[in-house]
Amino acid sequence: MSKCWKKYLLWFAQEHIEFRIAEIESLLSLFKIDMRYDEKPLNQEPFWLVEFTSETDAQLLASRSVSLRNCIELWGRANSLEHLHSTLKAKRDLFVPHFHSQKSFKIEVETFGKHFSQNEKVSKLETFDYLPLQGKVKLKNPDVCLQYIEYYGNKHLNPPELPYEIFFGKLIASGLRQLIQKLSLKTRKFIGNTTMDPQLSLLMANQAQIQSGDIILDPFVGSGSLLVAAAEFGAYVFGSDIDYLMLHGKTKPSRIKQKKRAEDENVYANMKQYHLESQYLDVLISDFTTIFWKPSMQFDAIITDPPYGIREATERVGTEKSNYVVSEEHLATHVPAKIEYGIPIIYRDLLVFASKHLKVSGKLVCWFPVFREDYNEECLPTHPCLKLIANCEQPLSKVTSRRLLTFEKTRPPSIEELNIEYSTIQDFRDKYFTIREESRKEKRLKNASLKKENWEKYMTNKNAVEVHK
Amino acid sequence: MKLLTHNVLTSKCIRGVTVGYPLLIKATNVKVSEVEFKPDFVAKVLPKIEWDVLANAAESLGHWQNLPKELPNNYENDTDFLKKIHRVLLEVEVIQGELICPESGRKFPITNGIANMLLNEDEV
Known part of the structure; x- marks a missing residue:
């Protein structure tokens, strides 16, 4: 029929x-x-x-x-x-x-x-x-x-x-336009400097095809805005982040008029604000290079916005010193030292993690920063077990943008595919700061020549006036 | 930290640790807070759970509620059973305490319900 x-x-x-x-x-x-x-x-x-x-x-x-x-x-x-x-x-x-x-x-x-x-x-x-x-x-x-x-x-x-x-x-x-209002960052209890806009968070949850009862993870969770959006659609949410102060709500406040964060600011407080606390599982303070999830753990979706190293640091636990040992007396209160965790390595690790810890047909939804002039699909992160199924651009400036990537896990990985060592991705952060250095220098020179020009103009005028007198 | 979370964590990533599972729990403050009961979710998540590990963890915190030592068959429609499991998985929460690696003895503090799994720079 x-x-x-x-x-x-x-x-x-x-x-x-x-x-x-x-x-x-x-x-x-x-x-x-x-x-x-x-x-x-x-x-x-x-x-x-x-x-x-x-x-x-x-x-x-x-x-x-x-x-x-x-x-x-x-x-x-x-x-x-x-x-x-x-x-x-x-x-x-x-x-x-x-x-x-x-x-x-x-x-x-x-x-x-x-x-x-x-x-x-x-x-x-x-x-x-x-x-x-x-x-x-x-x-x-x-x-x-x-x-x-x-x-x-x-x-x-x-x-x-x-x-x-x-x-x-x-x-x-x-x-669901009204939901965007409801989740507005203006009225949200706990936000950080790079908290994701509610509309984009909800769009990410839709790219991840979240269904009620799914278990999802954001391994760079921050203030948990992606968890809020996922929980709106019925997901049970896990998050992890290297930032101890962030997860305990002790960082400097992100609102300009706020002097101190409230006692109870944290990811859970956000879930509670929107009556989603039943969807909250846990957040862990954890470095993405040391995975504590058991090997058989499979998430229904992974939704995340890794740091780009511009407004949030790209860091992992480690030290440049060789044979460094934390002494016994300092052990109890020691804060681990951190070293640079480059963007190419973060994305390699994220895709390998997803190939292992996503269920087959589960989605990895993540942002990826690019230089618009350099962009082509070849420069995106790839993994043999993950198929890129959507790729949308959000311009950030004239030269930079970030792309929302959606991958679907097509099959379980082989042992070699879990130990991929190389990464062909360009380091966004390196280029970002090189370009900025150049433009700063140019700006300085431009300002200097403008100043000189003005000074000369002023002097000629002054002389002219004096001659006139 | 909920017992569902405890059930899916291992300290295998520590150098020299081969299994690292299950982590031991030492709790100084345990809270039971109400979480909306959704039987479908509990039934869906149960096959992913290590039953013995859950039983031992809940028993050590005094919240096992005389549940059977082995996962019974046909639990999908047994609401009373699912409700008890719901409590163990989602409502019992360690607020202050420690997770301990069973092999290396490395301790991970739990503060305000959030476990700190950071290793030090000489351990990675």
Whole structure:
């Protein structure tokens, strides 16, 4: 039997747009939903035309998507209002079942890319008076919510007189935009200097295809923002970090107006703030080069943002001194010395760890910093047991960006694959500081020559004035 | 630190240690805090757990609640049993104490429920 496809409009938020295709594809695979693109979507376009075989599928997708604002059952799409009206009038009888007298309704007028006053919107609304509306108007939680959307393009300067496209349809479901508000860092109890933005954390959890009851790990956990997002979707969470002061909430406060951290600031306090404490397993103070998880331990997903050595140090326990021994009398209070843990080695270790401690088909989701001019897929970390299934860029500056990588474990590793010694990855940190050194020097020279120029100008003026006198 | 965590940790990474499992627990402060009971999760996690290790650890902390010495069959639908296991795995927590490597005797302090597994620079 052939399936019956129905048209829907997916309306995305214009924030972190680089991640939306990967997010939707990840969720479609997680829920095993069939979705067809009416037109191949472009990342920067906020409206996608798609088809589902059932409304439940559309609702399920929206129930987990962070990028999605609304999912609308499409009743009409046109390039002009006249055309839209004639389409809708022709289908008028089909709409009758949605509008019997017991159902309250509302019509929303939305314009994208151009601003209209409330009065202008109302007059747009009045052109729909032919719809067979029977029930009462209800602005809050109506039984049926219809949306009329005018799209003036996504380049906000000089929008055209008339919209490029107009859409009309019934709102089916909304995405998780409100969750981003709820997890806002502004109101979060415990944050660090590099705490991940809630939307990106939730996107990572979706790339990891987290399901309720999964056990996940963040081996560079910091203040635990990735754990919060994963726990929102029902994961039980483990974290580890080398930073003793961070996990005990004793580092310098990250908020500018806060002089001292509160007594109870830690990862657990964040989980408690969002009523997710039942999902918290443990955090360990541990160096990623000494693994304390038992060899048979398998995580359902590993989600992490390793340090890049710019705003957070890349360190592991160790010393440059040979034959160094901590003396007996200092043992009880000794703080281990740390040495540089280069980015190439961190990523090699992370991928080897994932090949061992992920379940087969489990996902490793991690960020990877790159220089945009040097970037090509060859410079990404690889492992024979991990398949790269998504790769999205978030620009950080003109020259640098970080990429969100999603790997899937395809098979268990051989003994050799657990002892990979080499790493072909470029050290982001080294280049970062070399480039910065250069530009600093250039800046100094530029400032010096500007100063000289100004001084000369001043002197000539002064002389001119004196001559004048 | 929960007993679920204890069950999946080993000190094998210490130089000269071959198994390092299970770690011994010396607790000076143990707390039992309520965690929402989800039978599906407990049933799912049980096959990954070393039963003897869990039993010994819980017994040493006085929280074994007379559970059987061997993992019974068909526990998936036995809610009372799963509830007791839930308590042992997720609700019993070592707040202050030590984990001790069974081979080298290396101690790892637990403070405010967080275990410090850092080795010193002369041990790595």
